[in-house]
Amino acid sequence: xxxxxxxxxxxxxxxxxxxxxxxxxxxxxxxxxxxxxxxxxxxxxxxxxxxxxxxxxxxxxxxxxxxxxxxxxxxxxxxxxxxxxxxxxxxxxxxxxxxxxxxxxxxxxxxxxxxxxxxxxxxxxxxxxxxxxxxxxxxxxxxxxxxxxxxxxxxxxxxxxxxxxxxxxxxxxxxxxxxxxxxxxxxxxxxxxxxxxxxxxxxxxxxxxxxxxxxxxxxxxxxxxxxxxxxxxxxxxxxxxxxxxxxxxxxxxxxxxxxxxxxxxxxxxxxxxxxxxxxxxxxxxxxxxxxxxxxxxxxxxxxxxxxxxxxxxxx
Numbered sequence: 001x002x003x004x005x006x007x008x009x010x011x012x013x014x015x016x017x018x019x020x021x022x023x024x025x026x027x028x029x030x031x032x033x034x035x036x037x038x039x040x041x042x043x044x045x046x047x048x049x050x051x052x053x054x055x056x057x058x059x060x061x062x063x064x065x066x067x068x069x070x071x072x073x074x075x076x077x078x079x080x081x082x083x084x085x086x087x088x089x090x091x092x093x094x095x096x097x098x099x100x101x102x103x104x105x106x107x108x109x110x111x112x113x114x115x116x117x118x119x120x121x122x123x124x125x126x127x128x129x130x131x132x133x134x135x136x137x138x139x140x141x142x143x144x145x146x147x148x149x150x151x152x153x154x155x156x157x158x159x160x161x162x163x164x165x166x167x168x169x170x171x172x173x174x175x176x177x178x179x180x181x182x183x184x185x186x187x188x189x190x191x192x193x194x195x196x197x198x199x200x201x202x203x204x205x206x207x208x209x210x211x212x213x214x215x216x217x218x219x220x221x222x223x224x225x226x227x228x229x230x231x232x233x234x235x236x237x238x239x240x241x242x243x244x245x246x247x248x249x250x251x252x253x254x255x256x257x258x259x260x261x262x263x264x265x266x267x268x269x270x271x272x273x274x275x276x277x278x279x280x281x282x283x284x285x286x287x288x289x290x291x292x293x294x295x296x297x298x299x300x301x302x303x304x305x306x307x308x309x310x311x312x313x314x315x
Contacts, residue, residue, distance in 0.1 A: 105154025
């Protein structure tokens with residue numbers, strides 16, 4: 001296209017329309033009028049994006065090994081066997097070993113919480129989804145994925161499914177500023193609501209302004225009605241700062257997420273909630289503080305036969 005006055009006006013018009021659509025989409029949230037267009041785009045481009053990711057991924061089959069874990073106990077046992085075979089098949093490459101470790105940790109978390117999960121791989125980040133913190137995974141409606149399902153990995157809560165195409169889905173991450181999840185404090189059970197803060201710690205409003213909270217305390221998801229969008233018991237993070245209590249009804253604490261959102265790779269979508277609330281069972285055991293090293297003190301007593309000023313003791 002030649003650089004003419006008409007072409008420049010057309011470019012400005014297209015940019016204005018794009019920003020208008022983004023604004024409408026963000027403000028409307030789940031009721032966005034462009035949601036249908038987004039799903040249609042996912043249906044068209046999702047298989048291409050998924051195919052490219054599979055073609056360059058030497059462990060794509062490892063994700064498929066987790067995809068059919070609907071039957072909790074028997075299926076998890078079968079997955080463990082398949083995972084062992086995959087470890088042998090995939091060799092000893094450093095990145096491969098790291099991904100196998102991620103897969104193992106995710107299966108452990110799913111087993112501890114009795115979550116039925118579908119495994120998936122992150123194949124895209126949120127530039128195509130607007131300004132929110134999102135990722136695209138290579139599992140969609142064909143794999144049983146639905147909107148408002150919990151997404152986790154071996155570390156804890158990743159986010160929730162926002163939109164679903166036939167072959168891919170978009171996940172809103174827990175650090176997104178528009179993301180909110182009910183929380184429960186380990187042991188005490190104090191409740192609150194966590195809100196994403198981008199690349200900073202999560203902000204958690206505790207419902208009890210006088211709750212006793214200390215740095216190092218850990219939080220899990222409280223769970224939602226009918227387990228959507230959140231199942232209970234998924235680890236969220238660790239308290240790093242507690243705002244002073246001023247006698248208010250609520251209290252703010254700051255929580256460092258367990259999940260590293262900038263290095264997501266393998267995730268699991270919870271397609272079957274637990275039969276019972278796992279409470280704190282999904283949290284890993286806290287490391288024991290190092291034991292102090294015992295100090296041995298040796299005291300030397302003078303001998304009775306020792307001489308004084310160089311003279312024998314019997315003088």
